[in-house]
Amino acid sequence: MVTEALIAWLRDSDPALCWQVERDLGGQPPDVWEATRAKIATTGFGARLLALQDPDGQWAGGAYFPADFDFENPDAADDGGQPWTATTWTLASLREWGLDSAVLRERRTAELLAENSRWEYDNLPYWGGEVDCCINGVTLANGVWLGADISGIVDWFLEHRLPDGGWNCEWVEGSTRSSFHSTLNSLKGLLAYDVATGGTDATRAARRAGEEYLLQRGLFRRLSTGEPVAPWVGRFAYPYRWFYNVLNAGEYFREAALLDGTPPDPRMADAIELIRAARQPDGTWLQARRHPGRVWFEVDVPAGEPSKWLTLSGTRVLAWWDSHAP
Template identity: 85%
Template sequence: MVTTASTTWLLDSDPALRWQVERDLLGEPPEVWGATRVRVATEGFGARLLALQDPDGQWAGGAFFPTGFDFNGPEAAEGAGQPWTATTWALNALREWGVDAEVLRGRRTVELLAENSRWEYDDLPYWGGEVDCCINAWTVANGVWLGADVTGVVDWFVEHRLSDGGWNCEWVEGSTRSSFHSTLNSLKGLLAHEVATGGTDATRAARRAGEEYLLRRGLFLRLSTGEPVAPWVDRFAYPFRWFYSVLNAADHFREAALLDGTPPDPRMADAIGLVRAARQPDGTWLQARRHPGRVWFEVDVPAGEPSKWLTLSGTRVLDWWDSRS
């Protein structure tokens, strides 16, 4: 599916993206994409973000929000977005971009965060997680990447899965119905744990139950009416952040199927159709929007322009679906 022109365009990119193009789209051997991946820590986006780490191990002085964030101020107003500069968001980006965990271990990041970083919710210790499913999922993914002990947070997901199979970050307010956003992010954390450790019977069962929650709904439909759950299901934007879309979900199911050694589930067909429909005649995907909120620096194009990140995700999802389904 990747043409010579689009390959040239995709390869002319930051090392954080280029190594994934080499591995996932071009099938280059590990010595090729691995050499590019090493550069992420010393060039481009990865190097810039690493340089912004605080001496205490954090970014922007906070766990999920920057220090001094005014929860009653204009940045917290509806529609204003949220800041994407604090520690969790920085670790998410560095992990997703492929920075070698040894770089952060060499900075004693795990130990410094254990000593200095507390969640804004109830001042809880960083590697112990808190009550939000999405935050806990990122804590698990970042913890297993860096070698922190996040066993308690992993067990939390087994204990807090809802009766319909998924999760909802608003369970603490009494919600008993799962959320597409919360369920996908929870699944990503459990998958990262399983890739790193093999998981347990309980965590593997929880992942499969959460995936079944999404698959029964075709990744974007209400179970009750068969209608799309919301207009955001096919609005693709990078970085994904915590936001759900069928592209974000399909890329998770691609990774999970590669780990499990299973073919794509046919119940994803309509969702894959939405991904395919968004592909432009030149083989690219357009950025739908930039999620509002403070950032250290932009890593993708403005809304309406062809996105290399989304083109990477969309192309590898369709390649996987078309070759294995």
């Protein structure tokens, strides 16, 4: 299904996407995809976000919410969803797109955020994290990328893993059962830490436990009944944000396997078939929706149209899985 026409269509895109196509699907040598990746800082999506950074190191004047967010009337937010323009999600986009962190290190972004940014929750210091697993997972990944001191967040994840192996953002409300969303976002943060630093016995053990939580459930089933946990497990939308689906999880397990040198776990088979079933006859995946909420600008197509981002993800997850098929 990875035809020359599909590769050409995917490469005709922003540098943030194009370099990944060249590296992961197109078989291009490093000098080619590295040159494309370097353009992120000066061209397209990456350059546009960099130009929007505030002098104090933040974006939109806030840590997780923009400075003008109406906390007294949150339902009045754009499209009824949370805004995605503040610092945490903007940094996550730049990191996930592949921006060289040296660009932001030269701007002293980590230091400026330590000095100027506080979480909207209890005014906590930015690089110390807060109480939400998904927010802390993104912040851990962003922080290790920028060279910030995120040791406290690492310890937080080790301390807040639940008895069933995963995490739940509702722990602060008393929840003792892990969630798919929270566990995947926590795993992503820990994986970024392990990739950047080599990890520790404790972080690797925490990752194994969280992975086991998802694998025992086939990435999308209830452990009690074997039924799909919810329709959103097969609803693919880019940007992924904090939302769970089996394609998002498949990307995590592919990256973790590349780091750990392990083959795909066979318990993922049914989830992989959900991903495969969503592939269109021309080899593309369709955008299911746009998550509501304010954005700086759109980076993918409207719902119902072929998505280059989802096609990149789906194609490389299936290529990884199929390359290990017996």
